[in-house]
Amino acid sequence: MFHKLKPLTLSLTLLLAACASPTPSGPRTLTVMTHDSFAITESVLKEFETVNNVTVQVLKSGDAGALLNTALLNKESPLADVMYGVDNTLLSRALDNNLFEPYDSPALAAIPAELKLDTENRALPVNYGDVCLNYDKAYFAEKGLTPPTNVSELTKPEYKSLLVTEDPATSSTGLAFMLGTWAAFGDDGFRQFWADLRANDVKVAPDWETAYYTEFSGSSGKGPRPIVVSYASSPPAEVIFASTPLDDAPTASVTGAKSCFRQIEFVGILKGTKNRDLAEAWVDFMLDKTFQEDMPLNMFVYPALPSATLPEAFVKYSGTVESPIILDPRTIAEKRDALIKEWTEIVVK
Amino acid sequence: MIRLLLVGLPLAFFAVFYFYPMAAIVGISLSPAMLETLAESNTWQVVGFTFWQAALSMILTLLVGLPGAYLVARYSFRGKGLLRALTAVPFVMPTLVVAAGFNALIGERGWLNLGLTAAGLPTIRLTGTLAAILLAHVFYNTTIVIRLVGDYWSHLDPRLTQAARTLGAGPLRTFWAVTVPLLRPALLAAALLVFIFDFTSFGVILVLGGPRFATLEVEIYRQTFAFFNLPAAAALSLLQLACTFALTVIYTRLSAQVTTPANLRSTDFTRRPLISFRQKAMAAIIIAGLFGLLLSPLTALAVRSVSRLEAARGQRGEIQRGFTLDYYSALFENERGQAFFITPVNALGNSVQYAIATVLLSLAFGIPTAWVLAHSPSPGGRGVGVRETLLESILLLPLGTSAVTLGLGFLVAFSRPPFNLRASPLLIPLAHTLIAFPFVVRTLLPTWRNIRPQWRSAAATLGASPAEVWRRIDLPLVGRAAVVAAAFAFAISLGEFGATVLISRPEFPTASIAIYSFIGKPGALNFGRALAMSTILMIATASSILLIERLRIKGVAEF
Numbered sequence: 001m002f003h004k005l006k007p008l009t010l011s012l013t014l015l016l017a018a019c020a021s022p023t024p025s026g027p028r029t030l031t032v033m034t035h036d037s038f039a040i041t042e043s044v045l046k047e048f049e050t051v052n053n054v055t056v057q058v059l060k061s062g063d064a065g066a067l068l069n070t071a072l073l074n075k076e077s078p079l080a081d082v083m084y085g086v087d088n089t090l091l092s093r094a095l096d097n098n099l100f101e102p103y104d105s106p107a108l109a110a111i112p113a114e115l116k117l118d119t120e121n122r123a124l125p126v127n128y129g130d131v132c133l134n135y136d137k138a139y140f141a142e143k144g145l146t147p148p149t150n151v152s153e154l155t156k157p158e159y160k161s162l163l164v165t166e167d168p169a170t171s172s173t174g175l176a177f178m179l180g181t182w183a184a185f186g187d188d189g190f191r192q193f194w195a196d197l198r199a200n201d202v203k204v205a206p207d208w209e210t211a212y213y214t215e216f217s218g219s220s221g222k223g224p225r226p227i228v229v230s231y232a233s234s235p236p237a238e239v240i241f242a243s244t245p246l247d248d249a250p251t252a253s254v255t256g257a258k259s260c261f262r263q264i265e266f267v268g269i270l271k272g273t274k275n276r277d278l279a280e281a282w283v284d285f286m287l288d289k290t291f292q293e294d295m296p297l298n299m300f301v302y303p304a305l306p307s308a309t310l311p312e313a314f315v316k317y318s319g320t321v322e323s324p325i326i327l328d329p330r331t332i333a334e335k336r337d338a339l340i341k342e343w344t345e346i347v348v349k
Numbered sequence: 350m351i352r353l354l355l356v357g358l359p360l361a362f363f364a365v366f367y368f369y370p371m372a373a374i375v376g377i378s379l380s381p382a383m384l385e386t387l388a389e390s391n392t393w394q395v396v397g398f399t400f401w402q403a404a405l406s407m408i409l410t411l412l413v414g415l416p417g418a419y420l421v422a423r424y425s426f427r428g429k430g431l432l433r434a435l436t437a438v439p440f441v442m443p444t445l446v447v448a449a450g451f452n453a454l455i456g457e458r459g460w461l462n463l464g465l466t467a468a469g470l471p472t473i474r475l476t477g478t479l480a481a482i483l484l485a486h487v488f489y490n491t492t493i494v495i496r497l498v499g500d501y502w503s504h505l506d507p508r509l510t511q512a513a514r515t516l517g518a519g520p521l522r523t524f525w526a527v528t529v530p531l532l533r534p535a536l537l538a539a540a541l542l543v544f545i546f547d548f549t550s551f552g553v554i555l556v557l558g559g560p561r562f563a564t565l566e567v568e569i570y571r572q573t574f575a576f577f578n579l580p581a582a583a584a585l586s587l588l589q590l591a592c593t594f595a596l597t598v599i600y601t602r603l604s605a606q607v608t609t610p611a612n613l614r615s616t617d618f619t620r621r622p623l624i625s626f627r628q629k630a631m632a633a634i635i636i637a638g639l640f641g642l643l644l645s646p647l648t649a650l651a652v653r654s655v656s657r658l659e660a661a662r663g664q665r666g667e668i669q670r671g672f673t674l675d676y677y678s679a680l681f682e683n684e685r686g687q688a689f690f691i692t693p694v695n696a697l698g699n700s701v702q703y704a705i706a707t708v709l710l711s712l713a714f715g716i717p718t719a720w721v722l723a724h725s726p727s728p729g730g731r732g733v734g735v736r737e738t739l740l741e742s743i744l745l746l747p748l749g750t751s752a753v754t755l756g757l758g759f760l761v762a763f764s765r766p767p768f769n770l771r772a773s774p775l776l777i778p779l780a781h782t783l784i785a786f787p788f789v790v791r792t793l794l795p796t797w798r799n800i801r802p803q804w805r806s807a808a809a810t811l812g813a814s815p816a817e818v819w820r821r822i823d824l825p826l827v828g829r830a831a832v833v834a835a836a837f838a839f840a841i842s843l844g845e846f847g848a849t850v851l852i853s854r855p856e857f858p859t860a861s862i863a864i865y866s867f868i869g870k871p872g873a874l875n876f877g878r879a880l881a882m883s884t885i886l887m888i889a890t891a892s893s894i895l896l897i898e899r900l901r902i903k904g905v906a907e908f
Binding site: 036037039040041042043045057058059060061062063065066069070073074077079093167168169170175204205206207208209210212213214217219220221222223224230231234237238240241242243244297298300337340344347348349 | 374377445448449452456457458476555556559560561570571573574575576577657673675676679685686687688689690757760761764765771772850851853854855862865866868869870871872873874875876877
């Protein structure tokens with residue numbers, strides 16, 4: 001009789017446990033909400049949990065846009081104590097809505113000023129990534145064609161029908177690239193550049209995955225186009241995640257002046273947290289060397305902390321990004337919707 | 350009283366898990382800006398295109414699905430179960446993976462175009478066209494026609510068409526004058542479901558259609574995530590709901606008109622083996638067609654998941670050939686010692702557990718609901734009353750609801766008391782049940798409505814108790830449809846991604862979440878892992894559906 005009841009009891013327990021509030025005994029729980037790209041080495045996480053006598057619960061809510069929407073919709077009763085993963089293209093929205101509590105972390109002293117985009121330290125920079133053009137090295141070698149050294153060269157006739165980019169309305173990568181072109185060329189230059197690119201047969205993919213694996217010829221998806229909008233960290237990833245060991249990357253990034261847009265990701269303590277002390281500890285932990293050095297190979301981003309040692313492949317295959325474009329979140333907030341609409345008119349309609 | 354009780358539980362479920370989250374999200378978005386969205390001319394262009402592509406896709410899907418439905422309904426042959434199971438595989442595959450499959454076949458550097466180039470013919474460019482969208486919709490939804498129509502068809506008395514032929518009608522005339530009218534309940538149900546699926550299509554439009562095409566669902570996504578314009582998104586969601594609601598009302602009225610009890614027959618009676626050469630040739634053509642359309646893109650992926658993918662540098666375009674299981678073994682390797690590492694075994698295990706829970710929940714709610722709807726007492730003894738029309742249409746709403754809007758609604762409604770389920774793994778099967786439940790009801794209804802009432806009264810007159818009438822008359826006929834419904838619910842849960850990704854827990858990822866997490870990173874190994882995981886999902890889907898359809902409820906086998 002009893003064993004028949006068991007599955008039901010289990011479900012009921014699950015339901016009740018889910019409804020009940022956490023009990024105060026035992027290790028406390030810190031809830032971190034983040035996007036689906038978040039990854040951490042288990043031993044690094046365990047160490048944080050042991051040192052602080054805490055259990056870390058990670059809530060993933062889709063991509064960065066979905067994450068921010070989720071946090072904003074639940075602002076009155078926050079789902080978590082800390083949020084990691086809002087980037088500079090979305091930051092203003094988080095700040096204007098008073099999502100975070102300020103925290104002057106002592107760890108901030110070691111972080112470069114150019115990454116600290118919020119003067120009140122409600123959002124603290126954790127890492128950055130550069131959105132750059134990637135090209136298929138074999139294609140250019142075989143055609144005897146010089147790869148572009150700069151974004152502005154893409155409108156040249158020899159690069160006709162070679163580029164695939166992402167739609168800024170549906171992809172954060174595409175949005176970053178588009179913002180970069182606006183910052184580099186100005187209002188009129190932006191319009192002219194994209195009109196020229198359209199005339200030069202630019203292809204638009206809805207997301208990074210389709211652009212990289214379906215359209216780009218340098219990836220293992222074997223698409224038709226040899227230039228794609230991706231990241232400076234993609235060539236090292238091709239080497240690290242090769243299926244047979246490679247001694248050189250099959251792709252390279254275009255890192256010329258004003259060609260890459262710097263995406264900076266932030267962590268913030270959610271307003272109304274009941275675990276402010278633990279939340280502070282988590283923020284310090286993310287800015288600390290252990291996590292900063294763990295991050296590159298897990299998430300393929302660059303650490304905000306300059307003293308963190310980079311993996312060898314990053315140094316070897318990334319290239320040095322010359323004068324990346326960094327836009328302040330206020331400007332982005334003012335321009336992004338209008339630019340997306342204008343871009344759609346010029347490139348798609 | 351019993352009716353109220355039977356329909357009360359599903360309605361309560363609906364109130365809590367559908368109307369409550371929808372009201373929560375629409376409530377937040379309420380503002381005059383909603384009206385402005387409706388006044389924009391672009392909105393109505395989008396509505397127009399949404400209807401247009403859905404109608405075209407539906408017609409094409411019916412055309413492709415009917416020969417398959419005929420084959421599985423009228424003939425018994427070896428491997429039929431496998432064929433049925435395989436046609437269901439596309440239904441669960443993630444859009445990004447399907448796009449990669451189509452690309453390997455008909456992309457600019459796919460096999461077809463390589464062949465055309467080699468033959469000196471001009472290449473075709475499909476992605477970014479309406480044709481690509483239609484093709485993908487047919488690919489995804491043909492199984493609905495084969496299952497719904499095929500199951501119903503298998504119970505139709507073949508003597509009716511034989512009589513027509515004897516009286517001198519040609520095969521085409523017989524089909525239009527006899528078969529189609531008899532099939533109408535199932536045809537309408539399948540057409541409606543396919544239409545709604547195409548109407549709310551999202552991934553296919555974005556990935557295969559490209560930025561020039563937008564359905565309402567795509568526009569809702571853009572307004573939500575690109576512009577954070579929740580009022581506009583809510584207005585479009587309500588518009589989409591209104592459209593699907595109107596469609597379902599029309600459908601319910603239409604199907605009420607055509608519902609005439611038919612002589613449903615045992616499949617032992619209606620099915621024949623393939624004997625003549627003509628029959629065998631016809632079967633071979635239909636099977637080859639289905640394989641070409643539904644399985645070749647998937648086979649292309651499966652083949653690639655065991656081939657090395659890296660291009661040898663210097664020899665551009667040459668793929669380093671050779672068989673490898675590296676991508677499969679890599680699925681088990683956690684090279685960075687990552688927390689929340691997903692092995693294929695536990696991702697698949699989670700998916701299957703969620704799917705089983707979804708099957709149980711959706712049958713538990715769906716069977717009583719279908720019973721009440723099928724046995725509605727209405728004047729004249731046939732047709733459907735206003736209250737039933739309304740109930741039926743309401744129960745179909747989740748299928749026509751924007752996944753983005755409902756997902757956000759779930760996040761708002763179930764993250765706080767009284768239903769604080771955000772951290773509960775139960776939230777996923779509950780969300781899946783919402784989508785599977787209308788399917789279950791729709792699969793059961795055509796059969797249940799068409800059982801001759803005289804059979805029941807005859808049985809009762811002969812002294813059978815109501816329970817016995819149910820066991821001997823209803824169950825044998827409806828049991829088969831319930832198995833079809835269970836297979837659907839299972840497949841819906843396995844393939845669902847939009848809502849899952851918003852509410853899943855990193856400790857309990859599903860197979861499709863695992864696939865997306867691999868394909869979201871650069872590197873041959875990651876792409877290979879995504880393909881390997883997709884192949885595992887395909888095999889798991891086909892074998893579980895095969896298993897479910899083998900299930901025979903006692904008494905059903907004889908019918």
